[in-house]
Amino acid sequence: MRAATDGGPSPAPGPGALEPLLQRVAGGDEGAFDSVYHAVAGSVFGLVRRVLRDSAQSEEVAQEVLIEVWRTAARFDPAKASAMAWIHTLAHRRAVDRVRSSQASADRDHRVGLRDRTPAFDEVSEQVEHRMEREQVRRCLDSLTEIQREAVTIAYYRGRTYRETAELLDVALGTVKTRMREGLIRLRDCLGVTA
């Protein structure tokens, strides 16, 4: 809970503007889609790039994701998830699909090397515009135990399965699953995320 308070006052919760926009996108409204694009393209692209680490491929996947948002907006159910969660879950899945399929054949990582590259979070580009958000997330990540933090960031930012993550961290499968859950729960509370 620490950073929820020292991260500044949380604004009153309210449904964002994206949900009604998505409903209009579902009805074929290109203008509404353009607004959705403005709202999510940066984080979709950044996330995909983080996972794939290749600019050209990331652009391609991010584009596919955004077009999929357009195509499948009618499937968005605001009762199940926020629009942000729906779009970013989709983006992460697509990035992970890509990384896993390209990894399947060529055995990619020298496992030792992978942990060395681990500043999964520190490589984030230093853009002034989202420094506040970034700082809050960093502070909250810092409040996790090392295993929790690594489990969450390796899975999310590198697109690893929990099995791979367990191997990389050299911990039991059951442990890594638990640490992922605990880590996210701690992050949720620290960031004051409600749903």
Add this chain to the structure above:
Amino acid sequence: MNDADRMSDAELHALTGAYALNALDEQEAAAFARHLTSCEACTQEVGELQATAVRLARAVAETPPPEMRRRVMAAVGEAQQIPAPPGTVVPLRPRPRPYALPYLAAAACLVVAAAGGGLALQARHQADQQRAAAARAQAQTTRLAALMSAPDATLKAGAVRGGGTATLVASRRLNQAALVYHGLGELTGGRVYEMWYSVNGSMVPAGLLADGHLDGATLLTGGLQGAAAVGVTVERAGGSPKPTTTPILLLPVST
């Protein structure tokens, strides 16, 4: 039958984190998704953890290449949309547990996104002008983002006579409004699109749409206070203190 099918409920419940991180393999994810349909507590937790993951995504937001937007918008013009599954067309209703969209967070995210979009394109001239324009675009984008994520933000869309669509985003709380527009008709002879507030039956100037851009988003100048509607007219170069043509767009502002 795979491992996931043999798991107990307690074991399955421990997978909420891995599922929210997409860290299960395909079979396990499918089994867990089946479990979710009968486990309300898990569904809620997964929802919260996925929303938490969004914060991790936004923390690594980057400005996408400007061509990306053009390509996506072009593809969207062609791509067939998938209809909602039969019987599941949901009218918009408030979400039971509204997502707290932290203001700065959303603002930051939009700023990054919009920097690759129309706003930043304003900066195209000489180096100095470019910097100044970029700074203005940036400031405008920050305010636009705050507006989009205001808890009381309302949206009103309409077709623009002469081509294109526009959406009015307005917040009484922030006393601010913006127009997001798309596919406007090109104007000749230096004419411009000018925005207006309709206040007590008279039109108050609210600024010009970014010059030469037929897609984009622009904040209206001046406060929203007292305005019953927002309109757009086509005016001569530089704009006019009063509308001289019939509005090509008029959108009511929700009270």
